[in-house]
Amino acid sequence: MPTKIEKDSLTGTDTTGHEWDGLRELNTPLPKWWLYTFYACIAFGVVWMVIYPSLPGWKGTSGWVAREAVVADVAAAQARNAPMMARLREATPAQIIADPELRAFAIAGGRGAFANNCASCHGAGGQGAVGGFPSLADDDWIWGGSLEAIQHTIRHGIRANESDDQRQSIMPRFGADGLLTRAQIDDVAEHVLSLTNRATDQAAATRGAAIYAEQCVACHGDRGEGNREVGAPRLADQVWLYGSSKRDIVAMISNPRAGVMPAWQGRLDPAIVNMLTVYVHSLGGGE
Numbered sequence: 586m587p588t589k590i591e592k593d594s595l596t597g598t599d600t601t602g603h604e605w606d607g608l609r610e611l612n613t614p615l616p617k618w619w620l621y622t623f624y625a626c627i628a629f630g631v632v633w634m635v636i637y638p639s640l641p642g643w644k645g646t647s648g649w650v651a652r653e654a655v656v657a658d659v660a661a662a663q664a665r666n667a668p669m670m671a672r673l674r675e676a677t678p679a680q681i682i683a684d685p686e687l688r689a690f691a692i693a694g695g696r697g698a699f700a701n702n703c704a705s706c707h708g709a710g711g712q713g714a715v716g717g718f719p720s721l722a723d724d725d726w727i728w729g730g731s732l733e734a735i736q737h738t739i740r741h742g743i744r745a746n747e748s749d750d751q752r753q754s755i756m757p758r759f760g761a762d763g764l765l766t767r768a769q770i771d772d773v774a775e776h777v778l779s780l781t782n783r784a785t786d787q788a789a790a791t792r793g794a795a796i797y798a799e800q801c802v803a804c805h806g807d808r809g810e811g812n813r814e815v816g817a818p819r820l821a822d823q824v825w826l827y828g829s830s831k832r833d834i835v836a837m838i839s840n841p842r843a844g845v846m847p848a849w850q851g852r853l854d855p856a857i858v859n860m861l862t863v864y865v866h867s868l869g870g871g872e
């Protein structure tokens with residue numbers, strides 16, 4: 586069918602010559618500015634492909650490679666930080682805290698290292714997580730909140746069998762190993778509740794106090810104040826690793842859980858361990 590191009594009588598615009606049932610299609614050209622921008626983009630793209638490594642096997646005329654550029658940037662950053670890292674490696678955490686410049690660098694770097702290595706268990710801001718991951722941002726410490734104690738915990742870990750100096754201690758399995766009967770466990774749990782004024786059965790709590798004095802005082806203290814030597818948490822407060830309800834407490838006495846944390850000495854640069862120590866100490870509960 587021959588195309589017949591003619592002007593539309595109403596708008597004065599050319600038609601394309603296509604016609605359906607008497608309807609003719611107008612030929613409205615693209616705006617010039619759009620068209621030339623489009624051509625310019627194509628030309629830019631061609632030049633770009635020639636200069637940079639754009640196609641498999643094509644290295645580009647410039648010789649620039651993204652991977653090499655990143656490696657160079659990282660090396661430059663490490664070289665820039667090297668003197669500071671060396672100082673952080675040599676200094677003790679106490680010396681780092683006393684020096685404002687070192688301290689600021691350690692806390693900034695410690696925050697990053699914490700996000701990479703610790704936040705998965707302890708939460709992004711060290712707030713802890715249910716199920717035995719303690720908050721590091723409060724002043725309730727299982728093993729100790731001084732710079733030395735925090736550094737020791739980070740270096741050697743807890744019950745992970747990765748260091749001879751690890752934090753170690755295991756609560757006996759009073760139920761699972763038959764050390765106490767079900768009724769005795771119930772009584773002593775009632776006594777534990779009474780330490781936070783939550784006992785509902787005074788007679789049971791009184792019976793439980795005698796069992797507590799015999800079985801639990803050595804680790805948890807006369808009044809449930811805890812003992813950092815053996816990592817036994819305070820029972821007379823609102824902070825619980827494994828839950829505060831009577832059911833949780835009975836479960837813990839029957840078949841105790843034992844939190845495990847890896848040892849970071851050997852995994853992390855000693856400078857990073859120092860930075861983490863100062864960072865954790867700064868979270869709010871440092872002693």
Ligand code: HEC
Nearest residue numbers: 702703706717718726727728729735738743844845846861
């Ligand atoms: C795999 C999980 C896990 C990771 C990763 C982890 N921790 Fe822990 N961390 C724990 C657990 C569980 C405990 C408590 C152990 C216990 O019950 O005594 C703990 C305890 C601690 C304590 C002692 C708290 C106290 O009250 O005395 C410190 C300090 C600590 N972690 C710091 C860190 C730092 C810093 C990192 C990162 C380098 C880290 N943790 C990574 C699981 C982890």
Ligand code: HEC
Nearest residue numbers: 755756800801804816817818825826827828837842843844
């Ligand atoms: C050998 C020391 C030891 C003895 C004895 C011991 N505990 Fe423990 N207990 C621990 C340790 C260590 C933990 C913490 C475990 C962890 O961090 O994962 C703990 C944790 C607990 C918890 C959980 C606290 C929380 O924050 O969730 C309760 C409850 C508890 N003990 C009660 C008792 C009672 C009751 C007795 C006596 C019948 C007892 N324990 C005897 C060492 C001991």
